Amino acid sequence: MSRLSDRRAEAQVAMMLLTRLPAGHIGSPAPRFADAAWAFPLAGLAMAAVSGAALALALALGVPAAPAAGVALAAGVLATGGIHEDGLADCADGFGGGHDRARKLEIMRDSRIGSYGGLAAMLSLGLRWTSLAAIAAVAPLMAVLGLAALAMASRAGIAVGMARLKPARSDGLGHMASGAGGWRVGVALALGALGLATLGAAAPVVLVAIALAQAAMAALAIRQIGGQTGDVLGGMQQVGEIAGWLALAAWVTA
Template sequence: MMPRAEVLKDIITDLRIATTFVAIFPVRSSKSAADGAIARATWALPVAGLLVGLAGAAAYAIASKLGLTSGPAALLALATTTLITGALHEDGLADAADGLGGGRTRERKLDIMRDSRIGSYGACALVLSFGLRWSALAAIANPWLVTLALASAHAGARAGVPAFMSLVPPARLDGLSASAGAPPGRSVAIAFGIGTLCLAIALGPGKALASLVLLSLAGLILARLAIRQIGGQTGDILGAFEQTGEILILLVAAASLHAGG
């Protein structure tokens, strides 16, 4: 049995690694991708996501205190989360949309995903992503409920990433997804547990279940598309999965609110 100090050290290291894949903060780690550290650290992705969501919620609360209405406040919240993450997941969504939507061969689709330029599919995907998330937050309006929605969305959306990485093989032999490797079952289970707990606390059991069902369906559809078109997942596909999760959870939060839930 490992000493408590060693266990705590490993937890902190995993949190640092997860943070580097969620935020632009210069967090260093003594472990490298080669020894499977990234795959093992994926359990901490929803924890890092929770911090991003809370930062966006803080921006919303400050904007509300300053007298801004829900529309501008929601836009500032999204700007904050996008800035903190360096638009990493938005970039993945755009590249994935361009790649899956364009190109006739597997090789061409992968080349498009690696191209830094944005195409029409990517632009449309970004407009839809920001538009749906903004409208959901603006509809929720109440700063405390926005905090719960953002925290659960950013944690829950990342909770499924380890499972997606584990179940869907990498499309390339190189690249971040391939070098990270498949997360072990323990990391997948912990991430899922943390995400489920965040959803249940923030949205309630019923809405948490609805979110999980929608996330699972979206993951299955995206996995099928990725496997059929490019042979598996890439970092861009993972970014698209995260963005889809955020959108779905925020929409569930907004819809349940107006349904009296």
């Protein structure tokens, strides 16, 4: 395949893995998950387009900011299938319920959600919902821009996690995700920064919040299970987005 065809196929893989949106047909052999890392922010942007459109439509129809924010988040969850929320929930169950590394990994692989996971998912949705609602009430355009910026930047952080953290298992999504690096991570970071730039003067504050939250999640994963899994990468996206929303809400409403 040509380089352009390679990049297109990698972007399609990113869309297929991180969203439930149509991505078209990919020829054989399909690109590796790690090779698609540069396009993760683009998958985030596609999801945010759905979520942002839902928010804008709800506000235009006179829906108050709080329920309109709920509509936007629901649209985003439908667009992604809740893949990142599920990752955060699995991490919470494993890290909170396992007594050793092997048991933590076993719990994380279980598709059932426990009490820790349920609480983590509720807190994630609640913090993002209330932050988005607070912003939408005073600055609707910033709320729409924030959906795109935070979706892109938090997914750029996934690419960094793939490059910097060793896989905690010898199989699974985390193992397939290992090996991302070089220009692919650089492009992902550049796309994430481009998204944040739309937030104007708030961008540096939001960037620091996302970076610190994702670094903390990475450090916790290393301590708990020795590296990353697909669930850890999803959890990194979630904590980064939560931190970004909190920082943006504080900036807008100050």
